[in-house]
Amino acid sequence: MRIDILSLFPNMFQATLGESIIGKAQDNGFLDINVTDFRQYTTDKHNHVDDAPFGGGAGMLLQAQPIFDAMAAVEEQTKGQYSKGRVILMDPAGRKFDQAYAKELAQEDHLTFICGHYEGYDERIRQLVTDEASLGDYVLTGGELAAMVMIDATVRFVPGVLGNMSSPMGDSFSNGLLEYPQYTRPADFRGMKVPEVLTSGNHQKIKEWRMRESLRRTLHRRPDLLENAKLSREQQIMLEDIKLDEDPTVPD
Numbered sequence: 001m002r003i004d005i006l007s008l009f010p011n012m013f014q015a016t017l018g019e020s021i022i023g024k025a026q027d028n029g030f031l032d033i034n035v036t037d038f039r040q041y042t043t044d045k046h047n048h049v050d051d052a053p054f055g056g057g058a059g060m061l062l063q064a065q066p067i068f069d070a071m072a073a074v075e076e077q078t079k080g081q082y083s084k085g086r087v088i089l090m091d092p093a094g095r096k097f098d099q100a101y102a103k104e105l106a107q108e109d110h111l112t113f114i115c116g117h118y119e120g121y122d123e124r125i126r127q128l129v130t131d132e133a134s135l136g137d138y139v140l141t142g143g144e145l146a147a148m149v150m151i152d153a154t155v156r157f158v159p160g161v162l163g164n165m166s167s168p169m170g171d172s173f174s175n176g177l178l179e180y181p182q183y184t185r186p187a188d189f190r191g192m193k194v195p196e197v198l199t200s201g202n203h204q205k206i207k208e209w210r211m212r213e214s215l216r217r218t219l220h221r222r223p224d225l226l227e228n229a230k231l232s233r234e235q236q237i238m239l240e241d242i243k244l245d246e247d248p249t250v251p252d
């Protein structure tokens, strides 16, 4: 997958995207991440990329010209090798990012993120994009952190990035539920014992326990997720059983 990022602060991406799993995925050729400083494309003689809003008001807006020209340069660089893919404008007014959105973006071969700053964008910049995305209902100083979070969550679904493709599928939210509790050695840590079933070697029982705990944790912590989760008949029966057994207001 190729990822382009248009930002006024390219150095912000180095530490996050150059290290660990994402850094390795780039070294191994699964990801090709390119950051473009769109200030390079301004035609303003003082290198400005922003200006005051027409009609007045506080703050400055990013102008259309540098971003249109930076996008044209990305299109030129990727022509014939990658599709245009999805062009995502980071914007608190956009579609809220979640695991399903990450999976959807991971199907593309090319993503371009446009990171805003200051008070926002000249409205005409929206003509360049396929998506407007928000990290959540709060306002950041710029789109960089939001883009990095989206990229991190998305590339976990790109084949080869994690090495073991079963892991993102078992993660919280991937099947509409929270993940079950997990343990590693030792089986008894200062008197806190691992549930016996996990050391029993009975794979069917372990599978059932994990399913039950996943449902139980979701019921206790995020009952809203259960409203949209597509549960199998077996899961529905298990959930009813948990509800009869337990008081969901008691934290697990």
Ligand SMILES: C[S@@+](CC[C@H](N)C(=O)[O-])C[C@H]1O[C@@H](n2cnc3c(N)ncnc32)[C@H](O)[C@@H]1O
Pocket: 089, 090, 091, 092, 093, 114, 115, 116, 117, 118, 119, 120, 121, 133, 134, 135, 136, 137, 138, 139, 140, 141, 142, 143, 144, 146
């Ligand atoms: C200070 S914000 C501008 C906020 C804008 N005046 C508004 O009220 O919607 C500057 C930039 O940060 C980015 N940004 C801020 N909050 C964000 C969020 N929750 N999700 C995604 N991007 C965000 C966007 O790129 C935005 O253009």
